Amino acid sequence: MSATEFKDGLIKEIPNLRAFAASLSGSMQLADDLVQDTLLKAWGNSEKFEPGTSLRAWLFTILRNTYYSLYRKRGREVQDSEGTYAERMATHGNQESHLDLADFRKALAKLPEEQREVLIMVGATGLSYEETAEICGVAIGTIKSRVNRARTKLAELLSIGSIDDLGPDRKSAAAMQRVGSEIVGL
Amino acid sequence: MNDAGMAMDDSDGRGGTGSELMLDPKVQESIGRSLKAHYDDIVNAPVPDKFLVLLAQLEATEYRAVGASPDERN
Numbered sequence: 731m732s733a734t735e736f737k738d739g740l741i742k743e744i745p746n747l748r749a750f751a752a753s754l755s756g757s758m759q760l761a762d763d764l765v766q767d768t769l770l771k772a773w774g775n776s777e778k779f780e781p782g783t784s785l786r787a788w789l790f791t792i793l794r795n796t797y798y799s800l801y802r803k804r805g806r807e808v809q810d811s812e813g814t815y816a817e818r819m820a821t822h823g824n825q826e827s828h829l830d831l832a833d834f835r836k837a838l839a840k841l842p843e844e845q846r847e848v849l850i851m852v853g854a855t856g857l858s859y860e861e862t863a864e865i866c867g868v869a870i871g872t873i874k875s876r877v878n879r880a881r882t883k884l885a886e887l888l889s890i891g892s893i894d895d896l897g898p899d900r901k902s903a904a905a906m907q908r909v910g911s912e913i914v915g916l
Numbered sequence: 917m918n919d920a921g922m923a924m925d926d927s928d929g930r931g932g933t934g935s936e937l938m939l940d941p942k943v944q945e946s947i948g949r950s951l952k953a954h955y956d957d958i959v960n961a962p963v964p965d966k967f968l969v970l971l972a973q974l975e976a977t978e979y980r981a982v983g984a985s986p987d988e989r990n
Binding site: 734737746748752766773831835850854878882885 | 939948951954955956959960961967974978
């Protein structure tokens with residue numbers, strides 16, 4: 731793979747890297763620092779990328795490792811000053827979902843990070859459970875379990891399951907309550 | 917913690933699907949849509965120029981180092 735081909739591959743992945751980095755760090759400013767570090771590391775280690783495998787999964791692995799080794803603490807500090815992320819980022823989309831994007835992001839930021847990262851990878855990035863498991867270095871079953879817990883916790887934080895327009899039947903409402911009480915006990 | 921609570925625990929790495937409590941499909945769907953809305957909102961945002969500048973610089977350095985222009989290499 732020539733340097734130009736590799737560069738073009740990286741450019742294509744920048745939007746996804748930014749979205750994943752923002753989801754991890756909760757800050758667009760930190761996300762862009764994280765993406766820059768990731769691009770530099772990827773460039774310096776380009777010979778380790780195997781052509782034909784998923785460049786996105788490879789880059790996400792680098793980004794995630796960089797986040798956990800260097801950025802996690804900074805992310806918490808930035809989140810303390812809150813607002814910037816949800817406010818700045820809520821300007822783009824036209825949201826058709828029932829849930830307001832800013833509210834959803836606040837709830838997402840409250841998830842334990844091991845749950846948040848897998849929910850994003852599996853639910854939004856197009857990565858498979860297998861790729862996600864490999865990126866996180868855990869078993870697929872663990873990924874599935876974390877995704878379920880993340881969804882349940884989000885539903886609880888967003889108080890859906892009790893909202894009329896989502897119309898859960900009584901049985902699932904009861905299930906939600908059971909799950910909710912167990913999460914408190916965890 | 918009761919049995920159902922244990923099933924929620926992924927620390928053993930099994931995390932099978934059968935024994936876990938599942939959310940209402942409508943709730944799952946709603947969360948799924950919001951996840952995509954959150955993620956795609958950032959994916960569709962303009963990419964800062966600094967990233968393209970950085971990569972162009974890295975590429976130029978690479979070609980200078982091997983003493984060839986991009987055209988010659990391709």
